[in-house]
Amino acid sequence: MLYLYRLRYLLLLLIMTVCAALWPGVQAALVVDNNLSAWFLDDDPALEAYRTFQQRFGNDEVIILAVHDEQSVLTPGYLTAFVALTRELEALPAVAGVTGPGNAALPMRSLVGGTRPLLEPGTTATQVRQALQPLPTLRQSLFTDNYQTTRFLIQLRQLPDFDNRRAEILTQVQQLVYRHFSPKQAHFGGVGIIYAGLNALSQHDFGLFLGLGYLLMFSVLLLIYRNLLLLVYTLGVVGLATYVTFGVYGALGHRVNLMTVLLPIILILLGIMDAMHVINERNRLRTDTSTAYADALQALQNVLAPCLFTMLTTVAGFLALLSCPMAILQDFGVFAALGIALCLFFTFVLGVLLLPLAKAPARTAQATETTARKLVAFYTYLLARPRFFGGLSVLLALALAAGLPQLHSDTYTLGYLPVSNIVVQDHRAIEATWGPxxxxxxxxxxxxxxxxxxxxxxxxxxxxxxxxxxxxxxxxxxxxxxxxxxxxxxxxxxxxxxxxxxxxxxxxxxxxxxxxxxxxxxxxxxxxxxxxxxxxxxAxxxxxxxxxxxxxxxxxxxxxxxxxxxxxxxGYQPMYAGIVAYVTSSQTNSLLLSFVLVFALTWVFIRNFRLALLTVIPNLFPVLVLLGTMGWLGITLDTATASIGAIVLSFCVDDTIHFVYSYRQQRRQGATPTQARLTTIAHVGPTIVLTSVVLFLGYTVMALGSLKTVQLFGLLTAISVAGAFYGELVIFPLALKKYDPE
Known part of the structure; x- marks a missing residue:
């Protein structure tokens, strides 16, 4: 730590230089894009088949426009508007063609053939009906039987930068349509419309959770530590980690999507955990004769090993998502892992810069001591009644396991949007007036x-x-x-x-x-x-x-x-249908790989097979809580929830590693098993409580999101954190007592 302290200003200069260089990448990353390349791997057979289909028949992202009137759309005003709108739409560079009443052509029954327009100046409703009466196939493609609804198919060009321009193109089309018809008369549908709706809400939720995450952290830390410099320290850790992560993300050509929109809140909440361990360790070392400089460097030195290994286990959990066959989950795992590693880096770099300047507040030390005494009392009570708490834990596990058979995978993209969203409202209007x-x-x-x-x-x-x-x-x-x-x-x-x-x-x-x-x-x-x-x-x-x-x-x-x-x-739909198989394999593969990686790293760190197994297995309880709750509540495994199991396992084991690290130190110093357990819970217990509370509140806040993916990810992760807290305070000490009895 002393060497790092001597290089602190050089490191600060390096960080500032990197941040300046990554600014264009940050700007690029913040453009939301939920297109197919974000979901599927480039060599995915389904994606290759889709591209072949587009080469044959062009862009299949057709905008479906339904115009409805309770009386009839065969009035002079509507008929004139149909022709004018069609001409304006066809003039747009991004539009390949329009199929609808405004440019429908009637075949002429003559020896030379030829066609004539369905709608000409002065065409009446009676003439339209008479012209279409002998042409039922054409009529059914243009109007409903009661002539209250007509449909336009607006085919878009297959542009090289179409995915990036989708929102702009759809806005142009909608503006033209709304010049002729009100939103109550005109309704839009299609895959591209859903994409645009998801992109807009992803953008909204990204800004919302970035702001809420920092506000939550600001409030909690200020309430706990009452020290502005400590607040700057924690904000700096997660702020720099988030900035650099998105800078690299954007520089590599990626854009925010349904999953990576969650990165800010994940980095905020996981990044704060190491910072709180450092701060609490520094406060614990505080004495009347010690200096802030010595306490800060010693605290950083004390938590280096456990923080390093908890970072590695968490990173391993996220990297386990590389086993998923979906690009959206792979990218999420890689950049979440990068951000978490950066959180640890900035925890120590900013720690040597700022912690020596911050005083340890006496009030916080007193609160920590009070929490420690209560935890020691609870542990004493718990370990005196192993049968009761052991039986309770078994009953909980069995009840949760009973929900597993009811768990299944599915994805409903339109269901990600709230019912009040205009995309959902338009979808329902089209189905009601035109049909599926x-x-x-x-x-x-x-x-x-x-x-x-x-x-x-x-x-x-x-x-x-x-x-x-x-x-x-x-x-x-x-x-x-x-x-x-x-x-x-x-x-x-x-x-x-x-x-x-x-x-x-x-x-x-x-x-x-x-x-x-x-x-x-x-x-x-x-x-x-x-x-x-x-x-x-x-439908x-x-x-x-x-x-x-x-x-x-x-x-x-x-x-x-x-x-x-x-x-x-x-076309698009077979790929959409294939997501079910992808989600199922993603959940299974990522969870198994996460368990193997976390266990292997824990074994390397602890260097004891039985104790490593003891450390990891109780942390499967929050995974059981997650999956069992989903089964009982009927929540399906989809792109939002398929990755949670691996993630939960990876970061829930963090507190256990801190506990085991401190416990083994106590045992090596000659403490009895009981003394080691009570001393350890008094040492790391307050931080475990604080980080669990912060994680639970932070992920619960995500329920305020507009997207269902964000809501479910937050709520289910919060439930898993509660399960991890129970496993840490009840299941793990009972197992540890069995492993290391008096």
Whole structure:
């Protein structure tokens, strides 16, 4: 410590230089981005398949706009607005195309073919109804049966920087729409809309928890220590660690997302633990004859070993997330580990700078002594009644274990948003006025000897669509076959359904589609690979529900299209559905790896296998508390909760390591087991109580978050901290007494 003290000003200069260099990275990191690259690894097969789909059919982030009026949308004002809005949207550089009533084209029944606009100046409601009456396929894609709702599909371009510009593009689209329709008339839906909503709330929660975290720490520390310099010390530790972490995070091209938005509160609460151990150790060493300089350096020296190893166990827990197959959890684990390591570094660097200047308040020392006496009394009472407390602990463990079979994994992205959010409100409005609208994409690849325009493939696709429409929660089904149906209706009217089996009629329609509707045709047919696209509109589902729905659709596809074509899911939804498997493996892999790493590091530190096992196993109790509570309350394992088990195990073992370190020192000095236990709890117990209280309050504060992910992460972690406190004060001393009896 003396050497570090001599280099303190050089280290301070180095820190200031690094902070200045990392400022651009901090600015870049604070741009919220929940796009797919943040969730999936680059070599993930699901992500590669999604990118292949986009190469064939363009950006599938379609903005779904539903315009609704309780009377009718076939009024002169609406019809004029539809045309004007369509032209303005098509003029936006980021918009690839618009499908809706404003630019719908009616095929002309003539020898030369051709089309004419559905809406022309002066077009009346009666004319619209009459024009669409013989074209039911076209009408169903534009209006509801009662003509109270119309739908626009706004396809966005596949831009290189689309993920970074998504919010800007959506804002431009919404501003144009709101110039023509009020928010009560116009409702937005789609995957991109949900992304934008998540990004906005992530930004909000990031600022909120950064502020609340520091406010909580400021209040608690000021209340406990009543010393401004000690407050500057702790704020400096977590503030610098957070700043440097986000500086590196942004410099490496990362942006804040649903998980990394939690980093500030995690670093604040875990960073403060080491600082409090140092401060309390310094206050314990205080005597009438000692100097602040000597006490500070001695305190730093005393806690170096346990703090170093608790940092390593916590870092190991977070790095265990590297075993998860999801990029969002891997990045969270890596940068949380970096931040925690930086917290320890700044704890000692700022410790040699500031602690020698701060006086130890007598009032705090008295409060610590009072807490120590109460803990000694409780330990004496506890160890005198091992059967009662042991039996109570077993009953608690059994009750919690009974909740484990009820635990399952699932993810419902829309459920992350509060019910009052505009994204949720618009979603409900679209489903109520238009019907299920979320797209599930399927690719139809004809088998050898067949093409998309063959009567066998077209007829089988119609059979598939008819069967799928009868599935609960399914709305419209459109695809390449719909183009043939619309073409047949335009050319042959009521005879269209009978002519599906005519190869000549289908070829004629295909030729006309290619000539007169090339853009529309390209949306459903990839000419290079002769692949057709079918879009099934359905309700917004959780990942588990979507997996079941896809299995149902593929079963129907096998029965109808199986003999002539191969059908497979594509687009965004299959990746979303796959999150269930990822979450389950993430929880299992990260927890097991965390246990192995934490145990191995504890064994290296303690150098006693039995005592290391004794140190780690009681700390599985808070993990049981976490998972059992989730099972009983029906909380699913998702991206927000899948990582908590490994994290809880890693930082809950910290206090136990401090206890064991002090206990072994007492035993080496000749103390009996009872004397060592009571002396140790008097020494480290007050800090354990304080850090547990701070952690519990800090994570409970996260319940104020807007995102469900943030709320659940905070509340479940707070419950786990309470479980860890029970394990530390009840289960561990009982186990230690068995291990080291009198």
């Amino acid at each position: 609208y979320m797209p599930l994409e399927l690719l139809v690849e004809p088998k050898a000897g067949y093409t998309l325009s063959d009567t066998a493939v077209v007829q089988a696709t119609f059979a598939f669509a008819d069967s799928v429409r009868r599935v609960a929660g399914v709305g419209q089904v459109v695809g390449f076959y719909s183009l043939y149906q619309a073409g047949l209706e335009a050319q042959y009217g009521a005879k269209a359904s009978r002519l599906r089996g005519s190869q000549g009629a289908l070829r004629q329609v295909q030729q006309r589609l290619t000539t007169e509707y090339p853009t529309l045709t390209a949306q459903f047919v990839d000419a290079r690979t002769a692949t057709g696209r079918v879009t099934v509109s359905g 917004m589902l959780s990942a588990r529900q979507l997996t079941a729905k896809m299995d149902t659709l593929l079963d129907i596809a096998g029965a109808t299209l199986g003999p002539v074509a191969t059908v497979r899911p594509a």
